Amino acid sequence: MAENIIELKNIVKRFGKVLANNNINIAVRKGEVHAIVGENGAGKSTLMKILYGLYHPDEGQIIINGETIIKNSPKNAVKHGIGMVHQHFMLIPPLTVAENVILGMETSKGPFVDINTANQRIKKLSDDFNLHIDPSKKIEDLSVGENQRVEIIKVLYRGANILILDEPTAVLTPKEVEDFFKVIKSLIAQGKTVIIITHKLDEIMEISDRITIIKHGETVDTINTKDTSPKEIARMMVGRDVLLQAEKKVAQTGKVILDVKNLSVTKSKDVLALDNLNFEIKAGEVLGFAGVEGNGQTELIEALMGLNTEKIKSGKILLEGNDLSNSLTKERLEQGFSHIPEDRHKRGLVLEYQNSDNLILGQQHNFTRTGLLDRIGIDEHSERLIKEFDVRPPHKEVLSGGLSGGNQQKIIIAREFFRKFKFLIAAQPTRGVDIGAIEFIHKQIIKARDEGKAILLVSAELNEIISLSDRIAVLYKGKIVKIVDADKTNKNELGMYMTGASNG
Amino acid sequence: MDKLNKKILIEFIIPIFAVLLALIFSDILILIYKESPLKIYKLLLEGTIFNSYGIGQVIFKTTPLIFSGLAVAFAFRTGLFNIGGEGQLYMGTFVTAVIGAYLPDSIPRFLAVILCLLGGFLAGGLIGFIPGFLKAKTGSHEVINTIMLNFIVLAFINYLLVTYFRVPETLHTKEIISNAHLARLSEFIPALDSTYASLAFVIAILTAIVVYVILWKTKFGYELRAVGHNPEAAATAGINVKKCIMMSMAISGGLAGLIGLNYVLGDKYYFEEGFSSGLGFMGIAVALLGRNHPLGVVIAAFLFGVLSEGGLVINAVVPKELVDILQAIVIICVVASTTEVRKILARGK
Ligand SMILES: Nc1ncnc2c1ncn2[C@@H]1O[C@H](COP(=O)(O)OP(=O)(O)O)[C@@H](O)[C@H]1O
Ligand SMILES: [Mg+2]
Numbered sequence: 001m002a003e004n005i006i007e008l009k010n011i012v013k014r015f016g017k018v019l020a021n022n023n024i025n026i027a028v029r030k031g032e033v034h035a036i037v038g039e040n041g042a043g044k045s046t047l048m049k050i051l052y053g054l055y056h057p058d059e060g061q062i063i064i065n066g067e068t069i070i071k072n073s074p075k076n077a078v079k080h081g082i083g084m085v086h087q088h089f090m091l092i093p094p095l096t097v098a099e100n101v102i103l104g105m106e107t108s109k110g111p112f113v114d115i116n117t118a119n120q121r122i123k124k125l126s127d128d129f130n131l132h133i134d135p136s137k138k139i140e141d142l143s144v145g146e147n148q149r150v151e152i153i154k155v156l157y158r159g160a161n162i163l164i165l166d167e168p169t170a171v172l173t174p175k176e177v178e179d180f181f182k183v184i185k186s187l188i189a190q191g192k193t194v195i196i197i198t199h200k201l202d203e204i205m206e207i208s209d210r211i212t213i214i215k216h217g218e219t220v221d222t223i224n225t226k227d228t229s230p231k232e233i234a235r236m237m238v239g240r241d242v243l244l245q246a247e248k249k250v251a252q253t254g255k256v257i258l259d260v261k262n263l264s265v266t267k268s269k270d271v272l273a274l275d276n277l278n279f280e281i282k283a284g285e286v287l288g289f290a291g292v293e294g295n296g297q298t299e300l301i302e303a304l305m306g307l308n309t310e311k312i313k314s315g316k317i318l319l320e321g322n323d324l325s326n327s328l329t330k331e332r333l334e335q336g337f338s339h340i341p342e343d344r345h346k347r348g349l350v351l352e353y354q355n356s357d358n359l360i361l362g363q364q365h366n367f368t369r370t371g372l373l374d375r376i377g378i379d380e381h382s383e384r385l386i387k388e389f390d391v392r393p394p395h396k397e398v399l400s401g402g403l404s405g406g407n408q409q410k411i412i413i414a415r416e417f418f419r420k421f422k423f424l425i426a427a428q429p430t431r432g433v434d435i436g437a438i439e440f441i442h443k444q445i446i447k448a449r450d451e452g453k454a455i456l457l458v459s460a461e462l463n464e465i466i467s468l469s470d471r472i473a474v475l476y477k478g479k480i481v482k483i484v485d486a487d488k489t490n491k492n493e494l495g496m497y498m499t500g501a502s503n504g
Numbered sequence: 505m506d507k508l509n510k511k512i513l514i515e516f517i518i519p520i521f522a523v524l525l526a527l528i529f530s531d532i533l534i535l536i537y538k539e540s541p542l543k544i545y546k547l548l549l550e551g552t553i554f555n556s557y558g559i560g561q562v563i564f565k566t567t568p569l570i571f572s573g574l575a576v577a578f579a580f581r582t583g584l585f586n587i588g589g590e591g592q593l594y595m596g597t598f599v600t601a602v603i604g605a606y607l608p609d610s611i612p613r614f615l616a617v618i619l620c621l622l623g624g625f626l627a628g629g630l631i632g633f634i635p636g637f638l639k640a641k642t643g644s645h646e647v648i649n650t651i652m653l654n655f656i657v658l659a660f661i662n663y664l665l666v667t668y669f670r671v672p673e674t675l676h677t678k679e680i681i682s683n684a685h686l687a688r689l690s691e692f693i694p695a696l697d698s699t700y701a702s703l704a705f706v707i708a709i710l711t712a713i714v715v716y717v718i719l720w721k722t723k724f725g726y727e728l729r730a731v732g733h734n735p736e737a738a739a740t741a742g743i744n745v746k747k748c749i750m751m752s753m754a755i756s757g758g759l760a761g762l763i764g765l766n767y768v769l770g771d772k773y774y775f776e777e778g779f780s781s782g783l784g785f786m787g788i789a790v791a792l793l794g795r796n797h798p799l800g801v802v803i804a805a806f807l808f809g810v811l812s813e814g815g816l817v818i819n820a821v822v823p824k825e826l827v828d829i830l831q832a833i834v835i836i837c838v839v840a841s842t843t844e845v846r847k848i849l850a851r852g853k
Contacts, residue, residue, distance in 0.1 A: 307739055331744030339740065347740040352733045361730065362741030368723040 001034035004063075005030040005193055006051065006082075011060035013046055018393075019245060020046040022080035022217040032077050032186060033194045035204045035225070038214035039237055041392060044197045045087075047214070049165050051195075054083040066145070069319055083160030085151040085217035087167045088155050089215070093140035097133055098122055102152050132184045137458040145176035149183065163191045170432050173292050173460055174495070181207050188209055199495050200245065201230035202463070212238055238436040244466045246442040249450065253470075254283030255320070257454035258304075258423050263315030265299045265478075269279040273299035275478040277315070281423070281454040286445070287456040288469030288486065290494050297458045298342065304456070305339055319423060333362060338419045340412055342427035342458060344405070348412045351401030354380035355391065358400045359415050387416040390440075409441075417444055424448060427458040442468060462491045476500045522837035537822050544818055551817030552810045560699025561690065562735070567701075567766040570708040572771050572787030573801035574715050575632075575759035575795055579646075580796045581719055582752035583732035588635060588650025588782025589760040591657035596628030596761020597823070598661050601768045602669060602777030604680025616684040620769060621707070623760040631724055632757015633750060638744035646753065655786075658672040665777060670789045676776035676825055679800040682853030702770030711759065712798040717719075718755075719798075760784060807834075 006028040013021040020043045028034045036044050049055045051062060053072035062069040062078045070464060077084075091100050098118045123134035131149045139147065148168060155163055169177045178311050184194055184207055198204060204211060213220040213236040218458045220236045234242040258281040263469045269271035274296045281287045289297055306329040316325045324332055333339075342346035344357060359368050367378045382396040389410045391403070400408055413429065426445055430438040445468055449455055459465050467474055469486040476495035481497045531541040533727040552558040572589055579586035586592075636647035667688040669677045690696040693841050725778050730738040731748040739745045768775055790808060794800030808831065808843035815827030 305740065328742070328744065330744065331740060333742045341737075341740055346734075347736050350730050350737050352734045353730070357726065361737070362743075364723050371722050372726065373721060373723055373726055470793050 002260055003030055004028065004194075007061070007063040008047065009061040010050060011061065011062075012042070012058045013055060015046075016056055017024050019217050021050070024060075024219050025064055026212050026219060026222065028193060028195055029195055029210070031188060031191060032209040033188060033196060033207055035098055035194060035211045035232060036197045036214060037201075037204060037211060037237055039197070039436055040199075040404040040432075042237075043217040044214055046448075047307070048084065048166055048195070048197065051077070052082060066071050067370075072343065078158050078160070081159060081161035082164065083155030083158060083162070085148070085155060085166065085168060087170060089151055090148060091148050091150060094138060096138050096303060097150050098135040099151060100139055101135070102158050105158065109204045120220060121157065124151050125174075128190065129156065130439070131184055143176070144171050145173070145177070145179060145465040148172070148176075148180065152183065154340060162195065163187065163195045165194065167197050167199070167205055167432070169264055171201060175292070177203065199432070203296070204233065205230060208220055215239060217416035234435050237434070242435055243373070243439050244435070244443075246439075246446055248317060248446045248468075251285050251449070251470045252452075253285045253362060255299070256280045257320055258456070259281050259316075259318040259321075261316040261318070263303060263311040263317070265296075265298075265303050265311050265315075266313050267299070267478075272313070273304065273311070273478050274342060274441075277478075277480055279480065279483065281456060283422075283452040283454055286447055286449050286455040286457055286469045288459065288465040288472040289475055290459075290465045290472050290498060291475035292463060292498055293460055295475045295498075297427070297475060300459065301339075301342060301425055302426060303348065304332075305329055305407050323396045333419070336420070337423035338416045338421035338424045340416050340424070340426045340429050342431075344412055344431075346407050349408055351399065353400060354397050355400050355403075355411055356396040357385065361394075361415065363415070363419065376463065380492060386413040387420065392436075404448065406437050406465050409433050410437060413444065415440055417448070421448075421453060423454045423456070425456045425458070428460060428462070429457070430459075432463060462494055466494070474498055506816075515795050515797070516798070519795065519800070519838065522793065522834055523744070523807070524766045525837045526833040528829055529833045531803070533670045533826055534822060537826075539822055542824060543779075544826075547821065548818050552814050554730065556695040557697075557699055558813060560696035560701040561704050561813045562806070562809045563689065563696075563701035564699060564766065564771070564809075565812045567705045567770075568703075568763045568783050569786055569790050569805035570712060570802055571759055571765070572783050573790030573805050574712060574787075574798060575756045575763075575784075576787040576791035577794065577796040577798070577801050578715060578719070578758035578759060579632075579752055579835055580597065580791060580815045581725075582728045582748060583735065584636070584639070584749065584756070584762070585647050586632065586635075586753065587647055587757045587785070587788065588632065588653050588757065589763070589787045590782070591650070591654035591784070592628040592631045592757040592760035593763040593780055593784045593818045594661045595657050596624035596758070596765025596774050596830035597768055597779070599761075600624035600764060601677045601680060603766065604684040605678040607681050607684060609681050609683070611681070611683055613683045616681065617769065619763065620680070620684050621765070626761070628761015629754040629758030633754035635713050636750040636753025636757075639753070640749045640829060650803065662741045662777060666776070671774075674776075675778075676772075676774040679773045680768065684769060685773065688770070691769035700766075700771045702766065704766040706769045707762075707765065707782070709802065711762065712802050714765040715759070716798040721795045724751075746833060752843055760787070764785075779851065789831070789838065793834065 004027045008024060009024045011021050011024040016381050024047055038044050042112050046055060050057050053074045053076055062072055069076065080481060098115055102118045103121055126133045131153060132435045133146060133149050133153060139150065169180060173425045177255060187194055208225045210222055210224055212222040213231060213233065215237060230244055234244060260277055260279050263274055263277040264272055265274040279287065291297060303312050306327060316323060319335055324335060345351065350361065356378050360378055367374045379396060386394050386396060391407050391410045400411055430441050433441065457468055458466065466486055470484055472489060472494065473483045474494060476498060481500065534541045550831065552562050575589055576586055580820050600620045600623055604620045607619065631653060635646045635653060638644050638649050639646045671678055689701040690699060690830065719729060727743045728748050730743060730747050735745050766767045767779055790801055793806035811827050811831050815824035818824065
């Protein structure tokens with residue numbers, strides 16, 4: 001029996017009235033990948049922050065290497081070999097990798113920072129753990145995946161033996177996830193211990209040795225990965241059976257709803273973000289757009305919604321034959337567009353607004369009487385949607401910025417499905433959302449499709465694209481490489497088109 | 505309820521902290537003058553809010569600061585930094601004075617005042633609209649454009665004044681007709697006798713209420729604030745961000761255009777070159793100390809009103825610049841503790 005390197009016993013943590021952790025027990029063995037799963041708000045991050053000393057538990061014990069930690073702090077945790085990579089990166093873009101890594105613990109040579117030694121040490125770490133990071137590069141020139149690996153280097157540089165990774169894959173593309181798992185494997189191979197938080201069941205199955213499931217701040221169980229299945233994990237997380245694969249009937253398509261002709265959008269002066277796109281979406285159909293992020297998806301959505309129109313070079317956008325190419329965003333929405341933005345913080349919500357105000361964003365004119373906001377109507381509407389979409393905490397006055405990502409997404413979904421729309425853009429509709437809610441969102445999308453709406457789905461999750469779409473268009477460098485029927489393709493084929501190969 | 509109280513409390517903490525900090529600094533300064541801080545503060549309060557003449561004068565000084573603070577706060581709420589209050593107020597006040605001077609004598613009192621007000625608002629609004637328009641159309645930063653416009657407007661008004669509108673041998677316009685005069689508050693409250701406080705103060709309070717209603721109770725205000733917090737989300741929701749920017753700057757300018765109301769319709773009855781001495785800029789401090797909320801603005805304006813009148817009172821014992829320093833420290837403390845300013849400047853595309 002392997003020794004427990006970390007034991008958290010009867011951890012209780014309250015935030016005001018919220019009981020974030022309620023008597024949690026967890027034991028992590030040396031040299032394992034221990035996954036912690038649970039729905040949004042289950043208390044995973046809180047627990048990890050307690051372990052890392054960012055929060056103090058109200059009750060309970062932290063035992064590291066058999067030693068009970070009395071007064072924990074990040075400094076103390078680091079001393080005990082614990083490192084944490086947060087979901088939001090804490091790097092300074094204009095500085096180099098090395099400068100970022102040594103920040104706060106610069107070794108000096110006389111009055112100067114000894115960057116050479118740092119460079120060498122980072123180079124060595126990078127080689128040892130397959131991180132492929134050049135210490136002299138600037139952070140701003142690195143991809144998201146590389147940024148994450150820099151965060152890992154930062155932690156390793158400080159001598160961590162136990163790495164806490166809070167939802168590390170949420171921001172990665174499928175390829176980056178693959179690379180990232182290689183990194184985790186080489187960490188384990190060299191005797192490190194990894195605690196990983198993730199929502200994604202297939203990832204958990206692939207990478208972890210054991211899994212601890214947390215629900216509503218309580219430990220449900222710790223199980224061996226090889227003895228379980230995604231279905232079972234999902235049931236333990238949510239407390240009921242969850243459909244992991246969207247179920248849908250054969251599409252009953254109708255007339256063409258959205259018709260896009262020769263759409264070209266510029267990125268910079270002579271670079272095209274979208275190069276002569278042509279496609280149509282019929283009533284009752286989901287057209288999925290697969291592709292590595294940054295291949296024109298954002299520009300496509302913006303062009304369709306009438307945002308950043310100065311970048312549009314040419315093309316026509318028709319809704320049921322009406323030319324909306326020159327219409328304002330507002331007019332498009334009135335004509336029957338609906339839009340779940342890909343970046344909920346950037347485009348989806350006003351984080352400083354309370355939930356009720358975000359639930360009417362874009363529909364405020366429907367809640368106005370002679371110029372004045374109809375507060376009573378807004379409140380009723382909000383209460384209804386919050387209940388129907390199970391937003392937690394269920395308060396209309398709470399600022400949306402304080403909600404978890406999944407609940408923020410529910411606010412947007414609730415709002416956009418409330419519109420009377422003919423055409424829906426669903427961009428990354430389930431990003432960072434827990435599985436119970438994913439099932440719900442998928443059902444909503446399928447329901448809309450079955451009601452005869454045209455749906456454009458953009459997602460970084462190939463599983464999602466394949467299971468929801470009727471047809472799939474693959475975007476590569478601003479061009480549609482191929483449009484395929486969803487039931488006649490698979491991840492491998494799509495993956496190939498996503499790298500630009502035009503016939504498989 | 506208890507959540508609401510907490511929110512309000514938080515809004516008050518920073519300004520109160522700033523004021524306390526400023527008081528500590530001024531204690532030190534007073535001590536350097538070998539005077540007792542308590543004595544000075546007592547003197548200051550006795551000379552201002554603890555006697556009726558003082559109160560009247562404080563009200564008089566508070567009035568323009570309310571408009572000025574509202575102007576800045578309104579733009580702030582839309583994510584815009586209007587530093588052009590000085591230019592806007594000169595234009596607004598000049599037009600107010602000119603309208604007041606050239607109205608027919610027979611015009612009813614109420615109508616005369618309304619026309620002067622409207623003229624001031626529209627003229628200030630026009631000056632505010634220009635940087636708003638430039639921002640919406642070209643993306644040029646309103647901070648630069650409002651500052652530049654201050655110089656242009658001031659020069660332009662001086663030209664008009666000197667060339668066409670001044671009473672010979674002076675630097676002021678003709679007096680406004682008596683029906684455009686705003687009644688002094690002493691007509692209603694005899695205790696305020698011989699102070700300059702006028703109905704302009706009441707108009708300022710009403711304006712603060714209107715601003716509150718526009719920003720928080722109307723669809724228009726909802727859209728403006730959405731633009732202020734997150735212009736991209738607002739645009740995504742179909743809100744016309746450019747229009748909001750132009751409207752907000754125009755209204756902000758309009759509010760600044762009313763800063764001189766007190767002076768022209770309630771005190772001197774004419775426009776005079778250099779009358780403002782920075783009232784437009786003081787609005788920034790008032791708005792920040794007031795957390796960009798109309799109620800906060802009124803309270804902050806009152807505080808600055810007390811300080812500015814108090815400076816005259818304590819001048820006999822310590823230099824009145826002490827109060828200027830006190831004000832400056834309050835401003836620095838507030839600015840340092842507000843993220844809004846930094847956020848907007850960082851957005852300077
Ligand atoms: N700093 C905090 N202040 C108040 N409440 C918090 C704080 N951090 C987390 N919470 C609340 O505690 C609960 C658990 O949150 P968290 O640990 O972030 O969940 P998870 O990481 O599992 O999604 C949630 O209800 C969340 O709103
Ligand atoms: Mg979390």
